[in-house]
Amino acid sequence: MxxxxxxxxxxxxxxxxxxxxxxxxxxxxxxxxxxxxxxxxxxxxxxxxFPGILSVKPEAPQVGITAALVAGALAWLNLNIIVVVLGAIASVFLMTF
Amino acid sequence: MNSQAVEMPSYTRLDMVRKGVIAGFPIMLGYIPVALTYGVLAGQSGMTNAELTLMSVLVFAGAAQFLAVSMVAAGTGAVEIIIATFVLNFRHFVMSLSFMNRIRSITLRAKVPLSLGLTDETFTMSSLHKREANEEFGAWFYASLMLTAYLSWVGGSFLGGVLGDVIPPRLRESMGVALYAMFIGLLIPSVKKHFRIAFIALFAMIINYLFQLWGMSQGWAIVLGTLIGGLSGIWILEDDI
CATH class of the missing domain: 1.10.287 (Helix Hairpins)
Incomplete structure (x- = not known):
């Protein structure tokens, strides 16, 4: 079935x-x-x-917004996309104590 | 001096495979935690490991698989689940049309299997690697990019079903941002090169957001946001971008 x-x-x-x-x-x-x-x-x-990024932590949309800004800043500095991804993960990790 | 030294660098098949796997790596990083979670939830909904892995093998569409699992758990009928899957995955038609139009020079025999590997992530990553479309072994690049994503999705689903979620909860939650960060990391370099591209993405965001706010399903809202947002490209893009 x-x-x-x-x-x-x-x-x-x-x-x-x-x-x-x-x-x-x-x-x-x-x-x-x-x-x-x-x-x-x-x-x-x-x-x-957007608006998916707001639901990274649904009860705290500012976490997603901050991570997006971190990712955007790292990408703006021409860093490798892996660094952008790892940086955003680290920022969420630090914000969710 | 050897005349070959001034020719265009040409990549071998193996070079293209290697480049494809490297390009697929961020997708892998994003897929594995999501696939593990899928495997765990699907197991809890009553699906066997064989069934939940088969779904990843045959469907290869994260959001639709999560939706199907929650509908199975709620006891929804198969026909409704299939219709919901169609709606949620219809955006891949738009994406495939865009990608297939870009890789016209690749043979149909290669285009068909490549089309089956298209997801939100493999589509955006492949589309922003435009140069490979016109290189001799371009199909090998896209195929290995997609296979890297596919194998991590299927493998992650299976491991989630068998082992349960092996990633610590806080790290897994944090890794939920990975694919969004990847999309941002793909968009920003294009915007830096041609600032006008920001308007196309912004139009799509606003349309997607408003339609979801007005109660449209996420599937249709993303399709319409992509189509209408992309429409602005007719005036914004030049023929060579």
Missing amino acids: IVWMIIGMAVVTAVPRFLPAFIVDLISFPRWIDRWLNAIPYAALGALI
Whole structure:
């Protein structure tokens, strides 16, 4: 029973993932759609960061905001992304005594 | 002087695999604690270790798997869980369209398996490694990036189910920020290069936030935030960004 549910979940997840591989093989887009699609990663980053970051510690949203500022500052200094991630983890660790 | 010395550096297949694994490393750091938690919760909801690992193998979508586990625990029917999964994962259609359009030069035979490895994290990380799309062994770079993420997700889920949560609670909670920090770490360098990109991300944030505030499900709010936020790129981006 659970296995069929898992297979159903796999199908509805896989189809939207692979259809675009065939779509771009069949159609080439006008330049404005290319620009739209090129902007999608930046828009996705925005939508994935906020408001999700507030729920790092749901009862204390300032923890997430502070960690975001730490990550932003480290990234602004051109530090490697691993340092950015570890710095944000350390800041949350220190804030949650 | 040897004429080869002035040619473009070309990377071997192994170089590209190595670069892909390195690029996948931050995702691994973020996935492992989340996957362990998933394994523990799924075990508590009554799923066997085989079932919860199979779900990670076949679905490979964190948020949807957590949702499914909480719905299983609440006794929700399979059809409802599948519909909820579709809604929550539909954003991968938008992301895949963007990524597939970027890697047009890679063969369809490689594009299809790569598309199945797309998550929020592998998509954003891969998309911001634009140069590899036009390199000879580019598909190997993206494949190893995605496999690094995939194996840590599947392995973490299994370990969570078998061992329980081995990370101390306070450290695990702190590691919950890892993926957000990674998204910030991906966005900032692009914003530094072209400040206008900040507006695209800000539009998407505001739209996502407002739609969730007005009661829309998180799945649709992220899809619409990404699509409408990205729409602003038509005017903001130039053809070569």
